[in-house]
Amino acid sequence: MTAVKLYPPRPDKVYFFGTCLIDLLYPEAGMDAIRLLEREGIEVLFPEDQTCCGQPAYTSGYQLEARAVAAAQLDLFPDPWPIVVPSGSCGGMMRTHYPQLFADTDLEAKAEEVAGRVFELTEFLIHVCHLDLEDRGEPEKVAMHTSCSARREMGLAETGPALLAKLGQVELVEQARAAECCGFGGTFAVRHPEVSAAMVEDKTQAIEASGAKRFVTSDCGCMMNIGGRFEKLNKPIQGEHIASYLWRRTS
């Protein structure tokens, strides 16, 4: 459980950290997140030199490499605006692990400062923007997959569902073992493919059994993993980043 977090008032500007997976694979999700923020009257700053938060190297034990990559990101947010990240795992990396990564180094204070300004997108929309949504879509049953990092590292099991609850035509369905990992885990899926496959297999079965026609998530790693499994099985259930889903239904 994370400690109670105090949220700042709605700012004029935010930094947006797009994450490498979104940049390369799901850029529309990033754009939709930016559009959602802009619609709230917030100016979105997108530091051009952003690359990756460094998490893959960090969780693989490559501390020095992760530090170098993370250090390059620390420089990108000079002004005191919040940093919005459309991903629980990159958000968790920056908020929780940057301070650990730079502990006892010259950059410790800076890492702590930046970490203190990091917000995951759904968290920011709910707790800072107090977002209201007008649903223009068709009635639909949707399953939500909250990533383990969002759920446990950032303590955000409720923010995604809370956003979906604001969509009048959307029914959020329950799935068995919703809190269980989908088996992605970054390099875990590569190092232990069979165990990872058993995990994603159970996850797709649970989503299918829930009666949902679609699943949404705020983590592209999980989306790639779960969605890729559905696609391999030729199942019609599709995954969508929550930013895109919200934007699509309300614009």
Next chain:
Amino acid sequence: MSGQPPGVETYTPREFHRQAHDALGNPQIRANFRKAMDGLMSKRRDSFDDWDLETLRELGANIRLRALARLPDLLEQLEANCEANGIRVHWAEDGEEACRIVREICESHGARSVIKGKSMVSEEMHLNAHLEEAGIEALESDLGEYLVQLNQQTPSHIIMPAIHLNTDEISEILHDKTGTERTRDVDYMTAAARQQLRERFMAADVGVSGVNFAVAETGTLCLVENEGNGRMTTTVPPVHVAVTGIEKVVEQLRDVPPLYALLTRSATGQHVTTYFNMISSPRKEGEHDGPKEVHLVLVDNGRSNIYQDDELLDTLRCIRCGACMNHCPVYTRVGGHTYGTTYPGPIGSILSPHLMGLEETKDLPTASSLCGACGEVCPVKIPIPDLLVRLRKESVGEGRGNVPGAGIKRTRKEVAAWKGFQWLATHPAVWRSGTSVAGKLRALTPARLGPWTDYRTAPKPAGTTLHALVKRHQSSKTHQEER
């Protein structure tokens, strides 16, 4: 410490991959584990209803931290108080020495047969095999341990050693090894096992048990159990030997109730167990039962090494409740034997490398998706995911070098890959052109990406990167503003 004793089905942490493959391919094992773990998870959930779980966890963690902070002092205090109570205390540097101490105690009484209560540390030091070599028979009296012993296996869970077996398999084992009827009647099987064990309790020369909490303040050994076999083990034979890791000590009696509450609820969802034994001395003058001699063997076996490291030290908080296993998505799929170590699951993946070194346990620190379920349920708040990452650093040689075998997994290929990643991610202009080229060449993305695509379709780079989309978006906005 090597793998398993000879004659016992061999699993080794070196073969995690193959063993995982076998376990995943065995629908029976998968079903047994899934069912059992789902049950344990829901029992735990229900049992904490009337408690403020977070407060209790905080308290539990603090009690353990406080004890560890004074560990050397407390161990001396424990020794002094035990001795004053008439319990003889022995110190063992490693598993071998611990085995020798137990064997010598047995031999000094001419013991031929030993009855054992559940004790993970005795598994860790392979006590049974050692005693057997010395011609002393050691029989497990915990029902689960008894079953895996009959089946020539090792435990697959630290609380429920035979959880990998279902009713039919147990019936078959009992029928095979002890000649009972084939049945699905659990009561019949339990009664049969009890009868077999009762005779052995009466005949045993020495009883060996573990310890759940050793109280320094009073020299009391606490033992948590459900079957009564622990009580039999520690009272019926004339000699009782308690074996424990040095980390099990707590400061004072007052520390025990919260830890006990956390332990039983986290483990099996019970508010209390059927038995809770507090052993404070051998039989006194005028008493009618209890052993004439009580020994306590304090086993180090690598623990003081961990103790030196302010991060890894957290591992020693563990009260062996097994909740981290019950909630681990990897453990629930592959089962305990796959890990090939005495302690499986998340706690095993951090503890075993300490005890056996990283060379022996290579893949274990990576056998986790870092989902954090283990850390979330751990009643004493061990930051297991962080410790896994720490061990990953150790195994690629970027930790502090404090774990045996540090650097063993560092390979040229991997280092080059991560250095390459570092270079790209710290050269934003190159990164941008790289990702944009990947998008342009998306049609060429291979449809097969190693094992990933055995189970999922391959992800494809988008035609345009987010960087490019944002640029376009921003220029169209300035355009609009200008108009």
